[in-house]
Amino acid sequence: MTRVTAGLAAALASLLIAAPAHADDPLTLAVDIPFEPFEYRLPDGTLTGFEVELGEEVCRRIQRECEWVEQGWDGIIPGLLARKYDAIMSSMAITDARRDKVLFSEPYYSNPSVWVTQEGREIDIEDTAALEGLAVGVQRGTIRDNYITDTYGDLVDVRRYSTGEDLALDVRTGRLDAAFMYYPLALSSLDVDAEGSDFVTSSSLIREPNRYFGHGVAVAFHPRNEALADQFNEALREIKQDGTYDELMHKYVDYDIKI
Incomplete structure (x- = not known):
């Protein structure tokens, strides 16, 4: 040829x-x-x-x-x-x-997002001093990753995971202080806020600002x-x-x- x-x-x-x-x-x-x-x-x-x-x-x-x-x-x-x-x-x-x-x-x-922590752990996301140094998990490359990195990246230790399943696993095993998750994923993988659950939401459902969470x-x-x-x-x-x-x-x- x-x-x-x-x-x-x-x-x-x-x-x-x-x-x-x-x-x-x-x-x-x-x-x-x-x-x-x-x-x-x-x-x-x-x-x-x-x-x-x-x-x-x-x-x-x-x-x-x-x-x-x-x-x-x-x-x-x-x-x-x-x-x-x-x-x-x-x-x-x-x-x-x-x-x-x-x-x-x-x-x-x-597509709402939410902060998740372990039951009994009080984290006020409005209190920047309380957030400083915490390990916060997100799924890599998502809108939640972008939001946490830009908004809290100077305060917290952002830990990124390839999948939502890997993120949920480290929440369950206590390797994270908190996670910023897709709300449906928090429900299905961690049973957040359910009776007897070890995990709770630490915020209301978050859908804004649009530049991060879209339309x-x-x-x-x-x-x-x-x-x-x-x-x-x-x-x-x-x-x-x-x-x-x-x-x-x-x-x-x-x-x-x-x-």
């Missing part, structure tokens, strides 16, 4: 990899798991959760087969931009920084995939209007996440 021919072959291969999927191909949706109750595996290995069922319902309505692709959070946007999958449906908050990289659907749920959770698409985003938006509107959304929501959470 000549050098020119080899170069053309490489260029063609690159174009094929980057080409968007055809309408008859399975629709690939990236998800970072476990993130209960939104996406997680049952003991038999079945993938389930609110977003998984919602995504399956969207696929049914737009007459596409769904395939779920597991992807770590740190690489989930780069993978989308490289067209390793068609969309991200994994509790991604709409932020200005992310809007510069991806195309978002309309938001489909709100709700949405599906993320490649910037050039407007047609698919439009299909998702139409299906999501129908799902909300006909009551299917509420049925799915109350199947997985006992508080209102609708936006």
Whole structure:
């Protein structure tokens, strides 16, 4: 093979990899798991959760087969931009920084965060002196990481974890003084504020400021995939209007996440 021919072959291969999927191909949706109750595996290995069922319902309505692709959070946007999958449906908050990289659907749920500590441990998050030097855990690369780093980074020892599961583990074992967590994750992994629980919330549910916590959770698409985003938006509107959304929501959470 000549050098020119080899170069053309490489260029063609690159174009094929980057080409968007055809309408008859399975629709690939990236998800970072476990993130209960939104996406997680049952003991038999079945993938389930609110977003998984919602995504399956969207696929049914737009007459596409769904395939779920597991992807770590740190690489989930780069993978989308490289067209390793068609969309991200994994509790991604709409932020200005992310809007510069991806195309978002309309938001489909709100995403509160909360401070968590061990039962009996009183931490006043408004008292900066009380926070100084504390070990505070967050999931790396999330909006909660950005918020804690910018707001409290000079006060606390920020400890970052690759997954929410790893973060919850260090909360349970007492390696952290506090954690700033996604509220649904705190409920599912630590049973916060439940009777007999060893863990409590140390703040109200936090959804602002918008520059950190965004404008709700949405599906993320490649910037050039407007047609698919439009299909998702139409299906999501129908799902909300006909009551299917509420049925799915109350199947997985006992508080209102609708936006």
